[in-house]
Amino acid sequence: MDNILEVEHLKMYYCGKVETVRAVDDVSFHVERGETFGIVGESGCGKSTVCKSLVKMMPPPGRIVDGSVRYNGRELTTLSEGQMRAVRGGEIGMIFQDPMTALNPVMKIKDQIYESLRRQKLSKKEMYARGVELLRLVDIPEPEKRMEEYVHQFSGGMRQRVMIAITLAANPKLLIADEPTTALDVTIQDQIIRLIGRLKEELGMSVIIITHDLGVVNEMCDRVVVMYAGHIVEQAETRELFDHPMHPYTQGLIRSLPRAEGREKLEPIPGAPPNLAAEIPGCPFADRCARCTPACREALPPLREVRPGHLSACVHDDLEVSV
Amino acid sequence: MKVKVTARGGVRRLSLWQRSPSLVMGLVIVAVAVFVAVFPQLLTSADPYASDQAAMLLGPSAQHWFGTDNYGRDLFSRVVYGTRIDLLIGLGCVAVPFVFGSLLGLIAGYYGGKVDAIIMRVLDVFMAFPFLIMVIAIVAILGPGTRNLLIAMWIVGWKEYTRLIRSEVLVAKQSEYVQSARTMGYSDLRIMLRHILPNVISSAIVYAASDIVMCMGTAASLSYLGIGVEPTTPEWGAIINGGKSFINSAWWITVIPGAVLAVVGWGFSMLGDGLSDLLRADTH
Amino acid sequence: MEKLNYILKRILQMIPVLIIGILLVFALVRFLPGDTATAILGDKARPEVLAAYREKMGLNDSIFKQFIVYCQSLVRLDLGDSTQYNMPVATLLASRMKVTVLLTLMATAMTVVIGLPLGYLSGIRKDRLTDQGIRSFALLGLSLPTFWVGLMLMLIFGVQLRWFSISGWGETWIDHVKGLFLPALTEAIFAASVIIRNVRNNVVDVRGQDYVDFARCKGLGGFRVGCMHVLRNAMIPTATLLSIRIISMLGGTVIVENIYSLQGMGALLVGAVSSRDYAVVQGAVLAFILVVLAINLLTDILYSVLDPRIALK
Numbered sequence: 001m002d003n004i005l006e007v008e009h010l011k012m013y014y015c016g017k018v019e020t021v022r023a024v025d026d027v028s029f030h031v032e033r034g035e036t037f038g039i040v041g042e043s044g045c046g047k048s049t050v051c052k053s054l055v056k057m058m059p060p061p062g063r064i065v066d067g068s069v070r071y072n073g074r075e076l077t078t079l080s081e082g083q084m085r086a087v088r089g090g091e092i093g094m095i096f097q098d099p100m101t102a103l104n105p106v107m108k109i110k111d112q113i114y115e116s117l118r119r120q121k122l123s124k125k126e127m128y129a130r131g132v133e134l135l136r137l138v139d140i141p142e143p144e145k146r147m148e149e150y151v152h153q154f155s156g157g158m159r160q161r162v163m164i165a166i167t168l169a170a171n172p173k174l175l176i177a178d179e180p181t182t183a184l185d186v187t188i189q190d191q192i193i194r195l196i197g198r199l200k201e202e203l204g205m206s207v208i209i210i211t212h213d214l215g216v217v218n219e220m221c222d223r224v225v226v227m228y229a230g231h232i233v234e235q236a237e238t239r240e241l242f243d244h245p246m247h248p249y250t251q252g253l254i255r256s257l258p259r260a261e262g263r264e265k266l267e268p269i270p271g272a273p274p275n276l277a278a279e280i281p282g283c284p285f286a287d288r289c290a291r292c293t294p295a296c297r298e299a300l301p302p303l304r305e306v307r308p309g310h311l312s313a314c315v316h317d318d319l320e321v322s323v
Numbered sequence: 324m325k326v327k328v329t330a331r332g333g334v335r336r337l338s339l340w341q342r343s344p345s346l347v348m349g350l351v352i353v354a355v356a357v358f359v360a361v362f363p364q365l366l367t368s369a370d371p372y373a374s375d376q377a378a379m380l381l382g383p384s385a386q387h388w389f390g391t392d393n394y395g396r397d398l399f400s401r402v403v404y405g406t407r408i409d410l411l412i413g414l415g416c417v418a419v420p421f422v423f424g425s426l427l428g429l430i431a432g433y434y435g436g437k438v439d440a441i442i443m444r445v446l447d448v449f450m451a452f453p454f455l456i457m458v459i460a461i462v463a464i465l466g467p468g469t470r471n472l473l474i475a476m477w478i479v480g481w482k483e484y485t486r487l488i489r490s491e492v493l494v495a496k497q498s499e500y501v502q503s504a505r506t507m508g509y510s511d512l513r514i515m516l517r518h519i520l521p522n523v524i525s526s527a528i529v530y531a532a533s534d535i536v537m538c539m540g541t542a543a544s545l546s547y548l549g550i551g552v553e554p555t556t557p558e559w560g561a562i563i564n565g566g567k568s569f570i571n572s573a574w575w576i577t578v579i580p581g582a583v584l585a586v587v588g589w590g591f592s593m594l595g596d597g598l599s600d601l602l603r604a605d606t607h
Numbered sequence: 608m609e610k611l612n613y614i615l616k617r618i619l620q621m622i623p624v625l626i627i628g629i630l631l632v633f634a635l636v637r638f639l640p641g642d643t644a645t646a647i648l649g650d651k652a653r654p655e656v657l658a659a660y661r662e663k664m665g666l667n668d669s670i671f672k673q674f675i676v677y678c679q680s681l682v683r684l685d686l687g688d689s690t691q692y693n694m695p696v697a698t699l700l701a702s703r704m705k706v707t708v709l710l711t712l713m714a715t716a717m718t719v720v721i722g723l724p725l726g727y728l729s730g731i732r733k734d735r736l737t738d739q740g741i742r743s744f745a746l747l748g749l750s751l752p753t754f755w756v757g758l759m760l761m762l763i764f765g766v767q768l769r770w771f772s773i774s775g776w777g778e779t780w781i782d783h784v785k786g787l788f789l790p791a792l793t794e795a796i797f798a799a800s801v802i803i804r805n806v807r808n809n810v811v812d813v814r815g816q817d818y819v820d821f822a823r824c825k826g827l828g829g830f831r832v833g834c835m836h837v838l839r840n841a842m843i844p845t846a847t848l849l850s851i852r853i854i855s856m857l858g859g860t861v862i863v864e865n866i867y868s869l870q871g872m873g874a875l876l877v878g879a880v881s882s883r884d885y886a887v888v889q890g891a892v893l894a895f896i897l898v899v900l901a902i903n904l905l906t907d908i909l910y911s912v913l914d915p916r917i918a919l920k
């Protein structure tokens with residue numbers, strides 16, 4: 001098995017003066033070369049934080065307390081800021097949720113692309129040619145004209161394409177897309193998803209998609225982990241996860257999806273995720289779980305293989321229900 | 324009530340000092356200044372106007388804490404009695420623009436349209452001229468003196484309050500409580516004064532604290548230039564003006580009153596900063 | 608093209624302000640209590656002198672006609688004669704303008720040089736000791752009365768340490784800069800404090816923006832992220848504030864020129880107010896208004912360079 005990224009027992013805590021927030025708590029997963037890997041969960045469950053910690057971009061007072069992140073076998077957690085910068089500007093690229101806020105409003109598009117090309121030591125002319133080529137790659141019409149423009153002159157979908165182009169300028173081998181479609185209109189979302197899929201094939205990248213949208217997962221991902229309250233609660237191949245969701249949280253997520261066929265009513269998961277500053281002895285989902293038993297509150301349930309290649313962190317064994 | 328969640332999930336209330344140390348320090352300084360202004364006779368027995376030929380330009384000593392000036396007047400008592408004058412001028416310069424400027428802002432923001440356009444154009448013109456130049460031009464017309472100084476400050480001081488209140492009213496106007504007050508059929512006056520004003524006035528109050536500093540400084544500057552209060556008045560700026568010819572030989576006449584002015588100003592600045600910290604914390 | 612349009616629009620918007628300014632300056636002497644000619648020439652002037660003056664200035668004409676005549680004389684750059692100096696006001700102003708403009712320029716430069724880096728430092732060190740130190744310094748700077756700061760700087764660096772000359776401003780450019788250093792610093796302390804606080808808050812806001820994170824994701828170094836992304840955006844709101852401060856520093860020349868015995872427009876204005884030389888008061892106020900309009904225009908241009916979105920708003 002050829003893994004581009006291996007994450008083991010990663011713990012990223014916000015160590016504030018008053019309280020410690022366990023934003024990422026003992027998370028392990030791997031991404032295979034050439035696959036599209038999904039991380040799903042509600043907002044605030046720690047999925048974005050995981051990805052920020054991979055490239056050591058946690059906002060203060062965030063700290064990686066324990067665990068390891070290996071990219072192509074190379075340990076990242078011990079790298080200096082300077083070495084880390086080279087990784088960020090090269091091997092691992094990131095796309096943000098809202099292209100309106102993630103692009104600098106006062107810099108021309110071309111200058112923002114040039115920044116990504118800085119490590120490649122190109123001449124001005126080569127940079128310009130490469131910039132135009134990149135904009136063309138992400139299907140932006142009239143790239144020469146667009147190079148000279150500013151973010152506010154682009155529409156939402158075009159902005160997201162620009163951001164993808166900027167990220168691709170550094171030739172990343174691993175692309176992390178943090179909610180790449182959330183801020184976009186539904187009609188545009190599909191275009192962007194297909195664009196990312198196409199670029200992945202053309203450029204031979206591996207992709208991590210972070211999303212709260214199971215539809216996106218279904219469409220794009222080969223494998224997926226479900227996160228809740230800083231923990232991974234379930235991990236499986238996409239088909240398997242949708243066919244046999246094992247964890248009550250995943251089941252809840254799937255039940256809360258609007259479906260085309262049938263007129264069943266939506267079932268939102270009641271309650272809200274727990275406060276990560278407080279110590280939770282048992283299963284973090286217990287408070288919102290319909291199947292909660294006293295055993296759930298005793299200890300944190302470990303991830304166990306419940307079906308071939310399918311891990312779930314629930315104390316109840318035989319919980320597969322049709323959803 | 325302001326609470327803070329601790330690591331164990333417990334809750335404890337924060338004291339005013341913890342929430343904003345600068346507010347407490349500002350309050351203390353301002354309170355001391357107000358006390359001195361109200362009861363100057365408790366601090367000094369010397370007459371601030373009495374000159375003494377035998378005690379001219381004496382340095383600070385046990386008898387004259389802040390020294391004496393070129394007429395032999397005791398500077399400590401002049402500075403102490405000056406506190407009332409400077410504070411009154413500061414408050415007087417702020418109070419009138421605070422009320423009228425805020426009302427104008429309220430009207431401009433609430434009615435919008437032509438009324439707003441006219442008020443804002445006038446405001447633009449006032450913004451275009453340097454504050455100090457306008458005050459001096461007005462004093463040039465009216466002549467020097469405390470009363471004219473106040474009038475000049477009133478004429479130019481209202482614009483910041485109008486701007487602040489107007490922009491807040493524009494936001495408040497869209498809010499549900501105003502919308503519902505409107506559907507209830509309340510009069511414009513009632514909505515403006517009872518519903519909008521209490522919600523928008525805090526920014527003007529915060530600004531007023533720093534405005535007092537600026538007004539006291541400006542008034543003292545004009546007195547220093549000799550076109551403010553009457554020269555014999557024990558006003559801090561005027562005292563400094565009296566001492567500037569002796570700056571080489573009798574530094575205390577210029578240094579001490581200015582330092583007192585700076586400390587009082589610093590107190591008001593901290594008060595304003597602390598207030599805005601608290602307000603910001605409350606809205607979050 | 609959009610930028611040019613924007614600037615033309617701003618120039619057009621200044622015309623009403625200029626007209627109102629001229630109107631106010633015109634009205635200034637007419638507002639004087641009592642008879643205008645007596646107020647200008649003094650109580651002791653003989654009746655025939657007063658009558659001749661009224662005739663010459665057209666004070667017997669309708670107020671409207673007087674205004675037209677006043678505007679016509681403005682176009683000819685005829686601002687009347689100074690009673691105090693016995694020379695045309697325009698000549699007098701021209702000789703005084705240089706000091707004031709240079710002083711304000713130097714004070715502006717110092718404000719930026721002190722305000723931007725300290726504000727930035729304070730912002731990126733939010734809530735740490737550096738931040739708290741810089742903020743206390745700025746708060747103190749806001750509270751110090753300018754004229755007193757001027758006197759203290761003069762006392763310490765001019766009188767005690769003798770680092771700078773404290774009267775006049777010499778003949779050569781180097782002398783000018785030396786002579787204007789303390790006066791400019793006097794004005795810059797307050798303005799820089801305002802700028803520090805503003806830049807600090809803007810930097811704190813901007814650092815939380817996604818585009819700063821995204822820039823870091825490109826593998827850029829801290830310096831480049833700081834300059835191109837944080838500071839560049841944080842400076843936009845500061846530009847407006849700076850122009851307000853420059854205008855106010857221009858007004859402040861009235862005080863510092865007095866303290867440092869500089870022969871500029873501010874000192875001229877104060878002297879004219881004290882000696883009731885109204886033609887000079889009028890001329891000086893008008894000159895100040897013109898400089899302010901020029902500063903506003905420069906700010907607008909700077910703003911359109913800093914923020915590409917502005918032309919479209």
